[in-house]
Amino acid sequence: MLKVLRLPLVIAAVALSYSAAAVDLEKGKEINGTCAACHSDNGQGGKKGEYPRIAGQQVKYIESQLRNFRSRTRVNIPMFPYTQERELSDEDIKDISAYLSGIVLDTKMPTYVGTEDALTKLLMAEKVMIIPRAEGDLANGEKLYQKQCAACHGKTGKGRGMFPMLVGQYTNYLQRQVDLYLKGDRPHDEEGTVGLLNALKPQDIQDILAYLTSIQEPKE
Structure with missing residues (x-):
């Protein structure tokens, strides 16, 4: 029985070492x-x-x-x-x-200790990157983000799997990508060129972008 239980662990270890080596x-x-x-x-x-x-x-x-x-x-x-x-x-x-x-x-x-050259x-x-705060209604941005975006991009905007991290990204860059999605130049999801963003008002999108700039610093 013990040998059977160890087998999945051995397979997992081999898979991890292969992944690291690859x-x-x-x-x-x-x-x-x-x-x-x-x-x-x-x-x-x-x-x-x-x-x-x-x-x-x-x-x-x-x-x-x-x-x-x-x-x-x-x-x-x-x-x-x-x-x-x-x-x-x-x-x-x-x-x-x-x-x-x-x-x-x-x-x-960073906090310097005084010995650094x-x-x-x-x-x-x-290695410090702080995105300037964008203007917008943070409460509305949070509500819309958590309802419409968090399922794919994560509650804290860090992304997951095939879905990109949004928090800590340049607001100007995100806005340009939104514009491409809305014009159909980039597919937003597997459904094709029309996605969740097409149902949002410009101000709603601005509020979401503003919200993302407000959560880039981890809470202590």
């Missing part, structure tokens, strides 16, 4: 040298949201979007040269996605 984080870091030209070394993206934050993003979501860029299922001209088969293989996509997903960006300025202080500060 991802090369050092290779992912190397690939990120190319991504950093637009998304920065730590994956913060552009300061004005011209390029999205990809640090800490859901790994399955990053993988799916890179494949979509490569196949032009999601059209993005700047990304296409870097994601074609000759540039980014399936293995490379897994490596860079795992590397980016593991980057943690603080939402508070100037470079160390700079590097610590560079």
Whole structure:
């Protein structure tokens, strides 16, 4: 009986070790040298949201979007040269996605102990990312987000599985993606180009975006 009970544990351990071995984080870091030209070394993206934050993003979501860029299922001209088969293989996509997903960006300025040199202080500060608060009705934004968005993107906006993290993302970037969804240039969900966002008023969307900027700092 004991041998039977141990079998699932052995299978799980083998699966985990295989999964870990299948991802090369050092290779992912190397690939990120190319991504950093637009998304920065730590994956913060552009300061004005011209390029999205990809640090800490859901790994399955990053993988799916890179494949979509490569196949032009999601059209993005700047990304296409870097994601074609000759540039980014399936293995490379897994490596860079795992590397980016593991980057943690603080939402508070670091506390220095006084022994850090100037470079160390700079590097610590560079890993801080705080999105400016957006204007909107936070109560309405919270109500709508928890009702319409949380099932896929998580109650705290961190995302899950194939659904991306929204909290900590540039508001300008999120608004641009919303506009693409509403125009039908990007499918919002499996139902096609028409999704939940099409049923919301512009002010409701603004309120949701404002709410997301209000929950980026974890509660103590």
